[in-house]
Amino acid sequence: AQKVTQAQTEISVVEKEDVTLDCVYETRDTTYYLFWYKQPPSGELVFLIRRNSFDEQNEISGRYSWNFQKSTSSFNFTITASQVVDSAVYFCALSEAVTGNQFYFGTGTSLTVIP
Amino acid sequence: DVKVTQSSRYLVKRTGEKVFLECVQDMDHENMFWYRQDPGLGLRLIYFSYDVKMKEKGDIPEGYSVSREKKERFSLILESASTNQTSMYLCASSSPRYYGYTFGSGTRLTVV
Numbered sequence: 656a657q658k659v660t661q662a663q664t665e666i667s668v669v670e671k672e673d674v675t676l677d678c679v680y681e682t683r684d685t686t687y688y689l690f691w692y693k694q695p696p697s698g699e700l701v702f703l704i705r706r707n708s709f710d711e712q713n714e715i716s717g718r719y720s721w722n723f724q725k726s727t728s729s730f731n732f733t734i735t736a737s738q739v740v741d742s743a744v745y746f747c748a749l750s751e752a753v754t755g756n757q758f759y760f761g762t763g764t765s766l767t768v769i770p
Numbered sequence: 771d772v773k774v775t776q777s778s779r780y781l782v783k784r785t786g787e788k789v790f791l792e793c794v795q796d797m798d799h800e801n802m803f804w805y806r807q808d809p810g811l812g813l814r815l816i817y818f819s820y821d822v823k824m825k826e827k828g829d830i831p832e833g834y835s836v837s838r839e840k841k842e843r844f845s846l847i848l849e850s851a852s853t854n855q856t857s858m859y860l861c862a863s864s865s866p867r868y869y870g871y872t873f874g875s876g877t878r879l880t881v882v
Contacts, residue, residue: 664810690870698779700860700873746812757803757828758871762812 659749661761668737669769676732676764678747684708689723689730690748690758700746706730737768773797776861776874783881789848791877793861799872800865802844804828804836807858807876816859819844851881 658681668674680689691703704714706723714721718735734741747761777792795802801820805813805828815828817836825836833855837845844863848855858878862871 692871692873698858698876698878700862700871702870702872705870757815757818758813760805760813762810 659747659759659761661745661747661764663764664762665765665767667767667769670739671736673733673735674737674766676734676745676747676766678730678732678761680728680730680747680749682749682751684751686751688750690750691721691730691732692746692748694744694746694763696743703732703745734766737766739768739770742766742768774861774863774872774874776859776877778877779875781877781879783848783851783879785852785881787848787851787881789851789879789881791846791848791859791861791879793844793846793874794842795844795861795863795872796842797863797865797872798841799863800841801863802838803862803864803871804834804844804846805860805862806830807860813860816846851879853881855879856881 660679687708689706692700693703694700704721711723720733722731744763744765746763748758750758774795783789803818804816807813814830816830816834817825817828819825819838822838822841835847858876860876861874864871
């Protein structure tokens with residue numbers, strides 16, 4: 656069975672601080688995809704990143720970076736120099752490549768950036 | 771701009787009513803999904819569909835049914851709404867050609 660754990664339920668940081676959101680996953684499949692989504696107060700989930708299980712290179716996109724480590728089954732997300740607009744709920748998700756159709760979501764981390 | 775559109779952002783229904791939540795996508799995606807989102811529980815899959823007239827139960831199908839008569843439309847039906855179905859409902863679509871979901875804006879349903 657697949658499982659995604661986001662142990663941090665809520666995080667508060669002061670603007671301009673760096674913050675890391677943790678994601679740990681479980682799967683018996685060797686080929687899988689990992690995702691991060693952002694859900695702002697408006698409610699719509701916004702796609703942030705997709706990684707496949709064969710690509711452990713870290714990725715940076717502006718103030719966002721992702722650290723994928725298969726050895727620890729983790730896919731952590733760091734926001735550098737946080738801004739108020741980063742306040743949202745962030746979800747980590749896992750999908751098997753075999754089916755490619757169903758996601759397993761973590762319970763989400765609610766991030767509040769205080770001005 | 772590709773979209774998944776949910777017909778209502780907010781709904782208030784009475785216990786026992788039959789409720790229809792509509793979802794339409796314009797991306798010609800094969801797969802469509804209904805999730806509900808509750809605090810502390812994340813997103814839980816209710817039903818999904820890989821093709822027209824086809825449906826599969828997700829993790830929490832009890833009390834719900836679905837309909838997919840056309841490729842672009844996937845409806846979630848609450849046959850007899852109950853207060854424990856008060857929740858945020860999210861529709862999503864995807865294609866086997868691309869491993870990622872596109873989500874709608876969600877429908878916040880309150881059953882009183």
